[in-house]
Amino acid sequence: xxxxxxxxxxxxxxxxxxxxxxxxxxxxxxxxxxxxxxxxxxxxxxxxxxxxxxxxxxxxxxxxxxxxxxxxxxxxxxxxxxxxxxxxxxxxxxxxxxxxxxxxxxxxxxxxxxxxxxxxxxxxxxxxxxxxxxxxxxxxxxxxxxxxxxxxxxxxxxxxxxxxxxxxxxxxxxxxxxxxxxxxxxxxxxxxxxxxxxxxxxxxxxxxxxxxxxxxxxxxxxx
Ligand SMILES: Nc1ncnc2c1ncn2[C@@H]1O[C@H](COP(=O)(O)OP(=O)(O)OP(=O)(O)O)[C@@H](O)[C@H]1O
Ligand SMILES: [Mg+2]
Numbered sequence: 044x045x046x047x048x049x050x051x052x053x054x055x056x057x058x059x060x061x062x063x064x065x066x067x068x069x070x071x072x073x074x075x076x077x078x079x080x081x082x083x084x085x086x087x088x089x090x091x092x093x094x095x096x097x098x099x100x101x102x103x104x105x106x107x108x109x110x111x112x113x114x115x116x117x118x119x120x121x122x123x124x125x126x127x128x129x130x131x132x133x134x135x136x137x138x139x140x141x142x143x144x145x146x147x148x149x150x151x152x153x154x155x156x157x158x159x160x161x162x163x164x165x166x167x168x169x170x171x172x173x174x175x176x177x178x179x180x181x182x183x184x185x186x187x188x189x190x191x192x193x194x195x196x197x198x199x200x201x202x203x204x205x206x207x208x209x210x211x212x213x214x215x216x217x218x219x220x221x222x223x224x225x226x227x228x229x230x231x232x233x234x235x236x237x238x239x240x241x242x243x244x245x246x247x248x249x250x251x252x253x254x255x256x257x258x259x260x261x262x263x264x265x266x
Contacts, residue, residue: 051105131202
């Protein structure tokens, strides 16, 4: 699916009263099936931007279009359905639910239809090497295992857009590479659009387009 933004801006009102602009007039156009990496220093606004593109947060101004649909002009139930059917999101800090097992966490995005996703969840447990951990709780997993569970959860609905915020952050090289491979292969298999945020130059180099951000702006767009 294609993702476009038109003059997208986001600001927060700080306690002192002044607005702080976190994203400034962001214009992007990501073609369907394209793999894109956002890079840039800490605080540049990368997570804020992909949370908006993943329809989990709203811009203050401007538009985000998915396959031409002006998402934030549509109802909350549209946003919800769009997320459920088409979007997979791997968070910067995996956000696994501590009272749910690995298998249950993977099924969270499709909880109301979880029976239909039994085979898919088993397939993802195998792909992520977590079958033997499926009945364990997140606190019983290593960092890399938690990251892999978060990836499986992002892929449960075979999304047409995959967002991954620092998917290989804090992982050793080998585990990081296994996650990278899974992400890139899953996107390719499903002809999904892949939007990554990463500080890892090697991973960024494996995508079609690298977009550098600084101070809430896009400063360089390289294909
Ligand atoms: N809820 C909020 N209220 C106020 N300011 C916020 C809020 N969320 C984020 N910010 C600010 O927005 C800026 C951008 O944050 P963001 O998390 O998007 O950065 P990032 O580029 O993802 O950084 P990192 O590489 O460290 O993850 C930061 O200065 C942060 O303090
Ligand atoms: Mg971030």
